[in-house]
Amino acid sequence: MGEWGGAAFDPATNFLYIKSNDAPDIITIIKGDQTKASSESPARSSVSSQLGTTERNAHADQYLNSTGYKTWKDPSGNPAIIPPWGTLHALNLSTGEYEWQIPLGNDEARQAKGAPETGQEGKAGPIVTAGGLVFISGTDDKRLRAFDKSTGKLLWQTTLPALANATACSYQVNGKQFLALSVGGTTENPSGYLMAFALP
Incomplete structure (x- = not known):
């Protein structure tokens, strides 16, 4: 709200x-290493920009990432x-x-x-x-x-x-x-x- x-x-x-x-909304949670983002930094597309420097450089598979939300709609x-x-x-x-x-x-x-x-x-x-x-x-x-x-x-x-x-x-x-x-x-x-x- x-x-x-x-x-x-x-x-x-x-x-x-x-x-x-x-x-x-329908949201799917996947492991960070299963994301389809860039292999150089697979987690950057999903991990919050609010994370500090240490967390940003951590391995992507340490995070659970969302595939994004999609509103459940009728026809x-x-x-x-x-x-x-x-x-x-x-x-x-x-x-x-x-x-x-x-x-x-x-x-x-x-x-x-x-x-x-x-x-x-x-x-x-x-x-x-x-x-x-x-x-x-x-x-x-x-x-x-x-x-x-x-x-x-x-x-x-x-x-x-x-x-x-x-x-x-x-x-x-x-x-x-x-x-x-x-x-x-x-x-x-x-x-x-x-x-x-x-x-x-």
Whole structure:
């Protein structure tokens, strides 16, 4: 939860806003000497760069390495569990309780009639403003959304020209507040936009 894009903290309310992905991953663990990496340094592709010099030069077969993780998906490409597959949470750090939790993102083709939004996996984290808003993007439906920070009610959304995996930022120019984000797309469908929105 909150790993890739991080979380957003609101000092006015002591709330922490977190985006979580709910999807099973399949990981295979193999011995380091069974990796298919370079024979000169077979472990370097899998061993954490945080290791010290001594550990980096150790023999590769001393490590158990992962072949990487792959999300277990159903034939439609969604995680092979019931939704929501992505959730935005407001955690009250004073009480340790969630103030609200809502599905974030929607696969309209998989949403049952009258059912809540499906939620979607995403990498972008939220930001919270002094004006009472939580902004977040990063879902496959390519939407940027604004929520009421107290209730989680959706206040505004727009569809971006591509997927935006980066967390947005907010800044001020001559007393006017703006929201900006990088809309980079994906490896399969790259993009190259930097977009800014003026807040009313």
